[in-house]
Amino acid sequence: MLPFILEIGTEEIPDWMIPGALENLQNLFTELLTKHRLQHEALQLDATPRRLVLRCSGVQEAQESTESLVTGPPVSAAFKNDQPTPAAHAFAKKMNTALENIQRVATPKGEYLAFQQKVEGRPTAAILSESLAELVLSIHFPKNMVWAGKGTSRFIRPIRWLVALLGDTVVPFSIEGVSSSNTTAGHRRLGKNSVPVTYATYEQALRDNGVILSADERRKRIVEGSEALAVAKGVKVSLDADLLETLVYITEFPTPILGTFADEYLTLPQEVLITVMKHHQKYFAVHRMDGSLAPHFVAVMNTAADPEGLVVNGNQRVLRARFNDARFFWDVDQKKTLADRVESLGNVTFHAKLGNYLEKTNRNRSLVGKLAELAGADKAHAERAAELAKCDLTTELVKEFTELQGVVGGLYARFQGELETVAAAIYDQYKPTSMDGDIPATLLGQLLSLADKGDTLSSCFSIGLIPKGSSDPFALRRAAQGIVRILVEGEAKLNLEAFDGGNAALREFFTDRIRYYFREVRGFAYDEVNAVMAAGFADLKDALQRLEALREVRPTADFEPLAASFKRIKNILRQAEVSSGAVRQELLTEDAEQALYQEFIQVRDRVKQLRISDDYKGALTAIASLRPAVDAFFDKVLVNAEDQNVRLNRLGLLHQLLTELSAIADFSEIVTR
């Protein structure tokens, strides 16, 4: 075993692509070793913006030698009159051996010449040398470039150096004129740009040259450094998880600094301040102990120190200019209220084929009005919220900070004296923005979000804009997922049919989202979801209750055997092509079928009572209690009786049983052990 290190030295790689690239590199390398039958110890993957690094403490030095039996010509052709023919000589020559070393083997097709050929294992260095260039260039990135000219290698950014060492020896290969060596480069300012390394000295050599190789260590340095700065000021830093990852992978030597801005900017809404800091400047926001925003920020430098305070000053200056811009936009925007902006939405395109935002606003308004009536909410307020909801698209503040759409509308509505419920609805209209993001906090906000997403979906589907594969430019999956979540988790009890407009493709699209939601987000088993959805899912809150009941009842003793019986009943009915069924009591001849019928009637009535009170667990338990009667029926009664009337009557009984008792969940969908 020899230690191996591969470092791909590049210009700065976009931070968000790095973790995926490392995972890909690990897989590609493991596949390479497996393909060449090379044993190896655990791999260690690391990266900074300028390097992707793979280390392995031990890779087999060379392949094991192998032996294999190579068959040649049939003996009948290789020997004539016990004398070797040219065919025999040719085979020996091909095997690179003397004719006397050639054996004979018996096969079903007769006797053949054969040779036990030994294949020497190749040295790992040779295998790596011929494979590494291709391996490096196979790493997947979302958007590659060429740097050496048209038709040359593609990679995420130009490759400027390559380190490849197996043991103490350089594994030679090259990419676009860059040859592998034992020389890395340090931090652009803190280190030398030519640093000789070995496997053993690599990480320390980088550290000595201003590079912290480990992402975990960089993360720790950012977190602890930021917290220490905050503690010293008596405030608390808000370490946004996404921003933290960005900073970990945009730096080689991260050092946090704390900056300050004037108190006067705190009069701007904190949403605006935080957006400027976080999204535009990559700063962490800082809060006071009481939770209010403090006039500070934490920036993370890609260098060791700020001895003269120049970096803090520079960042403060930039932030001040940004805040001044935001304040300027806020003031300019107040010259025209949201209500005065409705008409100008006619100039903002929603989609070339689907018209402008004024038209969309009118559709949203009409839909939210209907939803409000159904949900028993204030229709006029809902319509007012929809009318003003998109007006912030014409404001300077949203043009500058597009990620604040909706939020700005809500803030302006409040500032301009709209009702608080209307303002809150506008503020939340785009929620939920992710699978685990909050849904709108208020009923009106939920209705507005439903209407906006519902209109977008039905409009897009009506002109055939349907997401395919990974292509979903209008984020319709997210919109549909948002509707599903609000219908299940929100206050209003609304029917899904209000949103699919009878469009079969859209209904199918929703069905996929619902399955995904119940399975991946709520963690129900796929057969439970199938069983409940087979019994209907127009009311998603109800579907959730039925799922919860099913999950509770499922482990009880009678449940799965009964589910198996239901599946059997379904098959029998399918084979008999029975799709309706009446039961004539006088034709119930056997005890077991009479008993099942009596019990079925009782259970059916009890289930009806329990369902009225939404006691799905009780209802399912009652259904499961039919198990002994069902088992006895199948034990004692022959469904396919000779007498046709008796047979049809028995099938009728089974049919009633199945249909009447499948309204909560279709038991036959349950996969039994």
Added chain:
Amino acid sequence: MSHPHPISYQDLIFRLKRFWAENGCIIQEPYDLEVGAGTMCPETFLRVLGPNPYRVAYVQPSRRPADGRYGDNPNRLYKHMQFQVIAKPTPANIIELYLQSLEAIGIDLSKHDIKFEEDNWESPTLGAWGIGWQVMLDGLEITQFTYFQQCGGFDLDLVPAEITYGLERLTAFLQGVESVYDIEWTPGFSYRTVRHADELQSSVYNFELADIGALWKLFEIHEAEAQRLIDAFADYPEPKRFPVLSAYEQVLKCSNLFNLLDARGAISVTERVAVIGRVRKVAVGVAKLWMAQQFGAAEEVAA
């Protein structure tokens, strides 16, 4: 930042020119037509095409009518100055050279924080795109750095690096002033003295007085002239004499008129895409002419 002897605006330009001259660049003067960015000058748009190496640096006044603020906003300008560098092909140490250029204008990088943040560039109007970064100095974006991949619809034979410095921002940073108008152009003269009237009057014209009908007419005249020349190339007996550069000047006129109409609010969002398509058509048409004239290249991509 407090600097004992802050570098003047014009000194900064002199030093950048000197630095890039010493690193093998032609120092060009600004192009004498209205452009929205240094990229649009023939020195970039046409020179990046084809297999010939080229290295050039120049200051380019760049007009963005919609960014005008009547001289009121401390950071936004109708016309700002770019310092544009094209290095074709890109030397392997280009980023190191760029960092040295910052040292050359007086930025002690051992005392500052430099980051390269992903920022790819695309110009639908020019059929061009590239991969690169915005360079952040202490949180301030000071440079766009782009590896051109395609221009005028053509894949580029040699990949050029384009470095675009924002001169006002850099100077304001170095002089520690809050407003670009407070920049010292040279001792005794501020940026305000030199440029404020231009910003104010151009904003008044662009936003209030420009005659929309006249601008549209001009747009159509220049578009037609560009197209007429593009169409005439194929039958022109002596291709080397053909005025491709003059055709490109018509394209630049169209582009600037489009920006003016846009700032004037005369182009609806729906129309916008269509008008961009019209400018792109003549821009890509000229790029094809240039390739054919200079390198005998056949049309290789659909526009």
